[in-house]
Amino acid sequence: xxxxxxxxxxxxxxxxxxxxxxxxxxxxxxxxxxxxxxxxxxxxxxxxxxxxxxxxxxxxxxxxxxxxxxxxxxxxxxxxxxxxxxxxxxxxxxxxxxxxxxxxxxxxxxxxxxxxxxxxxxxxxxxxxxxxxxxxxxxxxxxxxxxxxx
Numbered sequence: 606x607x608x609x610x611x612x613x614x615x616x617x618x619x620x621x622x623x624x625x626x627x628x629x630x631x632x633x634x635x636x637x638x639x640x641x642x643x644x645x646x647x648x649x650x651x652x653x654x655x656x657x658x659x660x661x662x663x664x665x666x667x668x669x670x671x672x673x674x675x676x677x678x679x680x681x682x683x684x685x686x687x688x689x690x691x692x693x694x695x696x697x698x699x700x701x702x703x704x705x706x707x708x709x710x711x712x713x714x715x716x717x718x719x720x721x722x723x724x725x726x727x728x729x730x731x732x733x734x735x736x737x738x739x740x741x742x743x744x745x746x747x748x749x750x751x752x753x754x755x
Contacts, residue, residue, distance in 0.1 A: 608654040608694060609638055626683070630690035637661055658694045659738065665691070666740075699737035707733035708747045720752045 606614075612635055619628040637657050642649050649657070665684045672680040699707070711729035715722065726748050731739075 608651045609635075609649065612638065612654075612694070626686045627690050630687040633687070634658065634661060634691060634694075655695065655738075658691055662688055662691050662695065663740075695738045696736055697738070699734045699739040703734065703737065704730075704739055704744060704747055708744065708751055712748075712751060717752060720749065723748055723752060726752070 612631060616628065616631045616635060619631055634657070637660075638649060638654055641653065641657050645653070665688045669681050669684045669688075672678075672684065707730050708726065710733055711717075711726045715725040715729055717723070717726045723745075727744065730744050730748070
C-alpha cells in the first residue's frame with residue numbers, strides 16, 4: 606500500500622470516527638499531495654509524498670512560532686495537533702547524536718574548514734541520515750557550530 610493510499614484509508618477511518626482535527630489535517634495533506642502531483646504531471650511516489658509531508662510539518666512549525674509570538678494559544682494548539690497527525694507519516698526522527706555524527710562525517714568527507722564551505726556540508730548530510738527525518742534548521746545549526754568552532 607502506497608503512502609497516498611494509506612492517507613486515503615486514514616481519511617475514511619477519521620470520518621467514521623468523527624475525529625475532526627485528524628480529518629482536517631489528512632484532507633489538507635491529501636490536497637497538498639494532489640496539488641504537487643498536478644505540478645509534477647504524475648502521481649507521486651512515496652519519497653515525493655514524504656517531501657510534501659515534511660514541508661507541511663515545517664509550515665506548521667513556522668506558524669506555531671508566529672502564533673506564539675502573537676499570543677494565539679488556540680491556534681498554536683491546533684497547529685500542534687496537525688503536526689502530531691502529519692508526523693505519523695514521516696520516518697522516525699534522527700537523534701541529536703546521529704545528526705552530530707552525520708555532520709562530522711560530512712565535514713571530514715568534504716574537507717570543509719570554514720563557514721564558507723557550509724553548502725557542501727549541507728548537501729552531504731542528508732544521504733547519511735537516509736531513512737530518518739531531520740529538520741534542516743537543526744542540521745544547519747550543528748554545521749554552523751562545527752565549522753565556526755574549527
